[in-house]
Amino acid sequence: MIDAILADFVTALHFAFILFVVFGGIAVIRWPWIALLHLPAACWGILIELMNWTCPLTKLETNYRQAAGLSGYSDGFIEQYLLPVIYPSGLTRTVQFTLAAGVLIMNACVYALIVHRYRSR
Secondary structure, X not given: OHHHHHHHHHHHHHXXXXXXXXXXXXXXXXXXXXXXXXXXXHHXXXXXXXXXXXXXXHXXXXXXXXXXXXXXXXXXXXXXXXXXXXXXXXXXXXXXXXXXXXXXXHHHHHHHHHHHHHHHO
């Protein structure tokens, strides 16, 4: 039981991390100190996609699911709504490169805006 709960927790944490990688730069506009957390997270997210690595959170979640005796995903909020976003079907290398480029471009624009604001002061 605890392993299933931990697996769901890791999945939710994974989803939150993905959101932070993609949109964390926006928070930096308001709270500049978040850049200390966001820049390494964004670099990691981009590297995961470009290098086709498996995220350690994926491995951790899989281990907890197996320990709970779960071979696949059953019904529930986590499985129904979060897992398809984190692990989309049809994820190809082209899609991974596109995702990495999107994250890179979006965050580069946000950080360029931040640098421009600080230079204009």
